[in-house]
Amino acid sequence: MRLTQPLPSFLASSLAHEQPQCLLRGTSPVASGMNFFLELWKTKGRIMSMIAAYYKNKSILITGATGFMGKVLMEKLLRTSPDLKVIYILMRPKAGQTLPQRMLQILSSKLFEKVKEVCPNMHEKIRPIYADLGQSDLAISKEDMQELLSCTNIIFHCAATVRFDEPLRHAVQLNVTATQQLLLMASQMPKLEVFVHISTAFSNCNLKHIDEVIYPCQVEPKKIIDSMQWLDDAIVDEITPKLIGDRPNTYTYTKALGEVVVQQESENLNIAIIRPSIVGATWQEPFPVSPAPGPQAGLHVDLLLAQTSSCPSSFSSHEMLDKGVLLAGVSLGWVDNLNGPSGLIIAAGKGLLRSVKAAPMAVADLIPVDTVVNLTLAVGWYTAVHRPQSTLIYHCTSGNLNPCNWGKMGLQIMASFEKIPYEKPFRRPNADFTTNTFTNQYWKAVSHWAPAIMYDLYLQLTGRKPRFTKLMNRLSKTLSMLEYFVNHSWEWSTSNTDMLMLELSPEDQRVFNFDIRQLNWLDYIENYVLGIKKYLLKEDMSGIPKARQQLKKLRNIHYFFNTALFLITWRLLIARSQMARNVWLFIVSFCYKFLSYFRASSTLKA
Ligand SMILES: CCCCCCCCCCCCCCCCCCCCCCCCCC(=O)SCCNC(=O)CCNC(=O)[C@H](O)C(C)(C)COP(=O)(O)OP(=O)(O)OC[C@H]1O[C@@H](n2cnc3c(N)ncnc32)[C@H](O)[C@@H]1OP(=O)(O)O
Ligand SMILES: NC(=O)C1=CN([C@@H]2O[C@H](COP(=O)(O)OP(=O)(O)OC[C@H]3O[C@@H](n4cnc5c(N)ncnc54)[C@H](OP(=O)(O)O)[C@@H]3O)[C@@H](O)[C@H]2O)C=CC1
Structure with missing residues (x-):
């Protein structure tokens, strides 16, 4: 055989x-x-996940573990491989909290609830290490450095500045120099098996079709790093537009430089790069889908199945929402920052955002954060075990396998607000996409600025602090930064990601699922809108019926306001313009004639 x-x-x-352990006696070695x-x-x-088994007894170093993606990565690692040795977290103190306090706060958040069941001693598995990636030597102490160098088996480098308006100097330090420093550290780690670098699918957004390769940059990253040492801020600001060229911001530019650095320093290292597109709320994990029973069982709004007498099990999830009851402890769509679409979804849900300049047919390349994390862990395992000859790049995108455009996504977001309204809206949610710059400017003036100014005037007159024009300023800035990404489409090839999928065992494909074809966009977006309400806005689900009433009230105010505005404008026109008077007379006499004719014909019939 x-x-x-x-x-x-x-x-x-x-x-x-x-x-x-033993080969069967009497059988050939090949057959046995x-x-x-x-x-x-x-x-x-x-029954066993090879990927989860790989991380057993490993010492893992994570940067950016306090960020959106880092937290989900840490959660999944602890939950699926509770036998890992230690996770070193490179982090800095923040908001008056020491490292242990910060870590404790993260670990006691809702995201880590399931981990507590499988890994009750998770606190002992985490070792926070002071580091500041904003400093050229990363500011790691000698003792900590010694431990990291001698023990680390795996590195996941997630830390970055993701701000689009970051000054170039700072973005280079965080996204390029810090990566270079970390690679230098990695090259001195005798036990290192793999280095996984998280980049972005938009690092080459100046191209339309992007392959899983590293594209060269016009100016060598090393030259950029050097020049940042001696150029002063004014000159750096002046040369920034020239350096970033046709990329929209310093973020995408420095992430591209970071990739080149990884390539240049990867000679003796086993490295992989992951490029996620727009990372959104969780899809499948750690909170499972709990379809409500009844006619709308497919509706995945994570609502209650409270088997109480007040909630018969035949209720659909929509009915549950109507009653404002929430499934205890279970929820979907976890998200904890305003990046990507999350901030704009809030602004639209609160009625602040009414118009976005966007191409409705452009692909909305959103990818759930748990999908990215699953791919990351699978890549870590594959790269360590198979040691590919060159650095492989993995695109983690949705557009080519399961495309959804901004038009469809926008409509579903708006539809979700009907079901899951946010509390205390400024106005009734009624956002739309416009393709024309002039129309967009008009709607911004009429629907964003005018109401904000009027409302602030009202606040001032009633002795309160005005805040809406400030909010509008921030919204305008955010829109101007994000609009680039909703007006372009990209194609990312995914050969390496597809290859990896085939390499996984059926169990790994289940536990570390990154097959985006299984995602139902309508359910996902609804759960996203719900997750924002619960985790970001921290609104209570029992307030949903009241929020609906509020929306009805706002709708009536809107109709009343529009009718009143129309009548006043018309009255003023009639008073001042002969032409308007003539039109008015024509309409009245036409209506009168029509009514007379209608009455006469009905009398004849009778
Ligand atoms: C057809 C019909 C249609 C129907 C229509 C329907 C219409 C429907 C419409 C509905 C929705 C529309 C959908 C379209 C979506 C498009 C999305 C495209 C995304 C593309 C992303 C591309 C990603 C590329 C992927 C990547 O690879 S990168 C990752 C993504 N990177 C980013 O997304 C960073 C961007 N952002 C920034 O670059 C900075 O945010 C900046 C903006 C400069 C502001 O900057 P600034 O104004 O300074 O504001 P902040 O500092 O940010 O904060 C401001 C304040 O909020 C506070 N605050 C920050 N957090 C939090 C927090 N948790 N909790 C509480 N507070 C918080 C902070 O404390 C501060 O308060 P304060 O302290 O002032 O009191
Ligand atoms: N979110 C997205 O849409 C996408 C993200 N990516 C990439 O994924 C990675 C993770 O992104 P995401 O989690 O969303 O980003 P976050 O902004 O949520 O997290 C960034 C992380 O980097 C850390 N960090 C930033 N500056 C420093 C510093 N000076 N010293 C130490 N740590 C620092 C932050 O720490 P602290 O908490 O102390 O600020 C935080 O842990 C990034 O590399 C990003 O480029 C790629 C595509 C899309």
């Missing part, structure tokens, strides 16, 4: 870890080896 096909790589990798493979396939392949 001969093996004609190469072994699936998850089997090959499992063999690298597991030696056969085959039996072993089959047994292993049947047992391990089905």
